[in-house]
Amino acid sequence: MRQELLLAIEKLSDTEYQSQNWLACSTGKSDCFDNVIHFLYDHAGFDEDSEGTIGLFVRDKQELTSIMKVIEALEILFKLLGTRASDADYISSPAWLNVVETAKKALEVLRK
Numbered sequence: 511m512r513q514e515l516l517l518a519i520e521k522l523s524d525t526e527y528q529s530q531n532w533l534a535c536s537t538g539k540s541d542c543f544d545n546v547i548h549f550l551y552d553h554a555g556f557d558e559d560s561e562g563t564i565g566l567f568v569r570d571k572q573e574l575t576s577i578m579k580v581i582e583a584l585e586i587l588f589k590l591l592g593t594r595a596s597d598a599d600y601i602s603s604p605a606w607l608n609v610v611e612t613a614k615k616a617l618e619v620l621r622k
Contacts, residue, residue, distance in 0.1 A: 511554065511567035512567040514549055514553070515549075515567055515568070516617075516620055518546045518549045518550055519577070519580065519613050519617050519620060520613075521546055522580060522610065523610055523613035523614040523616075523617050525601075525610060528597075528601055529601075532597040532601065533598055533601065542597055543597045543600060544597075547584070550581065550584075554567070556578065556581050560574060560577075560581075561574070572619060573620055576612075576616035576619040576620070577616050577620075579615070580609065580613050582612075583608045583611075583612045586608065587600060587603060587605045587606065587608075587609055590603060
């Protein structure tokens with residue numbers, strides 16, 4: 511799960527990756543923004559029991575805090591655009607910049 515977490519946060523922090531992969535999702539590629547969201551919300555459960563991840567695949571409170579800042583940035587994005595917008599709509603939103611920046615900071619914390 512930790513490797514999946516690192517990969518998800520890495521993808522959120524990398525605009526070049528997003529452009530090359532997520533924007534091509536509608537053309538049949540299997541990787542898209544939805545995969546990251548499903549991991550963070552459905553599989554990892556950061557929206558329901560974030561504290562419960564500590565010791566499992568999140569090392570400590572500092573890591574959790576950095577991840578929750580990413581979740582908060584995503585929540586702002588979803589409030590603005592809803593949860594059914596296209597990857598292109600999310601990525602082109604001004605709120606996306608905050609998602610990318612918080613993911614970059616979280617990745618630094620996770621890689622320590």
